[in-house]
Amino acid sequence: MRSARKLPTYLILIVLVLLWLLPVWTTFLVSFKSAQDFMSQKFYELPTRVSIVENFRTVMKTYRLHEHFLSSLLYAVSGAGIAIAVSSMAGYSIVRLKPPLFFLLFLLIYSGTLFPFQMYLIPVYRLYNTLGLYNTRIGLILIYAAICTPFALFVYRGFYTTIPKDVEDAAKIDGAGPVRTFFSIFVPQSLAPTAVVALFQMTWIWNDLLFGMVLSRTQNIRPIMVALATMSGYGGGNIPYMMTGVIFTSVPTILLFVLLQKYFIKGMAMSAVGH
Amino acid sequence: MKAAGERLVSYLFILPAFLLVVVLLLVPMFQNIYFSFFDWDGISRPVYSGIANYAKLLVDRDFLISIRNTVAWVGFTLVFPVLGGLLVAVFVDGVRFERFFKSIFFIPLTISFVATGIIWTYMFGKELGVLNNLFALLGLPLKPSWLTGVPLNTFSMLIAWTWQQLGTNMVMFLMGLGTIPKEPIEASIIDGATRFETFVHVKLPMLRPITTVVITMAMVNSFKAFDIIYVMTRGGPYHSSETLSVTMFRETFTMFKMGYGSAIAVFLSVVVIGMSALYIRQMAKKDLLYY
Numbered sequence: 001m002r003s004a005r006k007l008p009t010y011l012i013l014i015v016l017v018l019l020w021l022l023p024v025w026t027t028f029l030v031s032f033k034s035a036q037d038f039m040s041q042k043f044y045e046l047p048t049r050v051s052i053v054e055n056f057r058t059v060m061k062t063y064r065l066h067e068h069f070l071s072s073l074l075y076a077v078s079g080a081g082i083a084i085a086v087s088s089m090a091g092y093s094i095v096r097l098k099p100p101l102f103f104l105l106f107l108l109i110y111s112g113t114l115f116p117f118q119m120y121l122i123p124v125y126r127l128y129n130t131l132g133l134y135n136t137r138i139g140l141i142l143i144y145a146a147i148c149t150p151f152a153l154f155v156y157r158g159f160y161t162t163i164p165k166d167v168e169d170a171a172k173i174d175g176a177g178p179v180r181t182f183f184s185i186f187v188p189q190s191l192a193p194t195a196v197v198a199l200f201q202m203t204w205i206w207n208d209l210l211f212g213m214v215l216s217r218t219q220n221i222r223p224i225m226v227a228l229a230t231m232s233g234y235g236g237g238n239i240p241y242m243m244t245g246v247i248f249t250s251v252p253t254i255l256l257f258v259l260l261q262k263y264f265i266k267g268m269a270m271s272a273v274g275h
Numbered sequence: 276m277k278a279a280g281e282r283l284v285s286y287l288f289i290l291p292a293f294l295l296v297v298v299l300l301l302v303p304m305f306q307n308i309y310f311s312f313f314d315w316d317g318i319s320r321p322v323y324s325g326i327a328n329y330a331k332l333l334v335d336r337d338f339l340i341s342i343r344n345t346v347a348w349v350g351f352t353l354v355f356p357v358l359g360g361l362l363v364a365v366f367v368d369g370v371r372f373e374r375f376f377k378s379i380f381f382i383p384l385t386i387s388f389v390a391t392g393i394i395w396t397y398m399f400g401k402e403l404g405v406l407n408n409l410f411a412l413l414g415l416p417l418k419p420s421w422l423t424g425v426p427l428n429t430f431s432m433l434i435a436w437t438w439q440q441l442g443t444n445m446v447m448f449l450m451g452l453g454t455i456p457k458e459p460i461e462a463s464i465i466d467g468a469t470r471f472e473t474f475v476h477v478k479l480p481m482l483r484p485i486t487t488v489v490i491t492m493a494m495v496n497s498f499k500a501f502d503i504i505y506v507m508t509r510g511g512p513y514h515s516s517e518t519l520s521v522t523m524f525r526e527t528f529t530m531f532k533m534g535y536g537s538a539i540a541v542f543l544s545v546v547v548i549g550m551s552a553l554y555i556r557q558m559a560k561k562d563l564l565y566y
Contacts, residue, residue: 090292093289120304124299
């Protein structure tokens with residue numbers, strides 16, 4: 001009974017796996033080819049000369065991808081970092097200190113994630129021009145942090161409700177105030193929510209195209225995905241260089257996923273109820 | 276005295292998050308609604324134009340094409356990445372080498388839409404692209420213009436989109452399948468139900484909560500699709516493959532019709548919020564039960 005369904009299932013899965021791997025395999029193959037090989041060979045043929053090092057060199061020299069890489073690393077780390085700092089504090093206050101209207105404040109901040117980016121793109125662009133934040137690193141970091149904050153708050157708030165109260169009560173008797181309680185009891189226990197937020201939000205910032213395009217203009221500020229998208233220049237571009245760029249710019253997110261794998265499912269479960 | 280200090284601290288802890296979100300997201304949203312009633316090129320003084328921008332939406336041919344494409348994106352997404360994701364999850368669930376199969380569908384999730392778009396631009400290339408050469412290799416007399424033919428270009432991009440998105444839905448459905456208790460399934464098999472019947476009558480109803488979430492997220496995400504289209508066709512040729520996000524971007528940042536762009540953004544948001552309503556309700560219910 002079971003074995004009867006096995007064969008078709010495996011056949012379908014194997015066909016799908018081949019379809020899914022075809023783009024991955026050809027991407028790697030092309031990144032090893034020179035422009036001449038790419039033009040003259042069939043897509044499945046191995047390169048006559050391994051050119052990936054040269055391709056990498058050009059991607060850096062001509063397209064300066066390593067500089068965009070560093071800019072985006074800064075944006076991802078500081079954007080997500082700020083979101084983590086402000087959201088964990090706010091989450092703690094909302095769960096434990098419960099100031100008047102705390103739930104309304106939570107909903108207000110959380111509502112920021114429900115609307116599409118287009119809804120605030122133009123006014124932010126205008127605001128940035130007025131404040132001199134247009135085409136600055138700090139400007140990009142701030143908008144990334146703001147966009148990451150609602151989801152981060154959602155995660156921290158959910159997590160902090162699961163921390164038992166007894167340790168805190170003991171600390172309170174010892175005279176610890178809310179600030180000390182937060183830093184000595186809540187922060188040390190926050191590894192799991194922080195890993196979830198860092199994984200999802202750093203990946204999102206790294207992969208962002210829209211805000212990078214709208215809020216920056218010059219090469220030294222523009223994030224990595226804008227640079228990568230510009231390489232293609234509407235159907236043209238040198239394909240081996242572009243594929244090398246694809247691989248180079250995908251390394252950090254692939255690494256993050258591999259390192260924080262176990263938090264991915266956790267985060268999916270959480271975002272299932274609110275991103 | 277102490278209570279007052281704690282009250283102050285409780286607000287100070289919320290303040291930075293509040294300021295970031297209010298100043299950079301919430302206030303701009305209201306400004307966007309306001310701008311949508313103006314004629315504005317981004318430089319000179321905005322001129323009040325009433326509902327002219329909204330009226331224009333109804334007769335703008337590019338906008339109507341854009342809506343048609345966006346509907347195609349949502350419809351296609353429900354069939355391929357979502358239904359396909361469910362089927363793959365069912366196939367993969369409990370099969371030998373489950374981890375291997377899962378990780379294959381997972382690979383595209385770790386790369387960006389921009390990278391996905393570039394990879395598939397190559398796949399779809401007319402002369403040197405992988406697919407057309409594969410067809411030639413198999414002796415098929417086909418050489419489609421994947422990215423310049425209309426309406427083929429929209430479907431080509433949806434293939435790339437499916438490649439990228441199917442894994443997310445598969446992971447969510449697998450999560451749901453993992454929470455289904457074994458007893459009702461065993462009972463149904465003892466009762467003589469086939470695998471298919473068991474799936475339709477036992478598993479599927481139990482997957483309902485996760486299905487709502489997956490469908491809503493998939494609809495909203497496909498409705499907002501931007502990056503892949505921007506990279507693969509820029510919405511072209513002649514605006515033929517634009518979706519609402521791309522049209523809004525073009526009107527705003529290449530045509531500098533900021534007021535009109537704002538109106539498109541409002542339209543986009545109204546639909547997105549409408550689509551999310553079911554899911555917001557479900558989430559709110561869960562939230563109230565949970566805490």
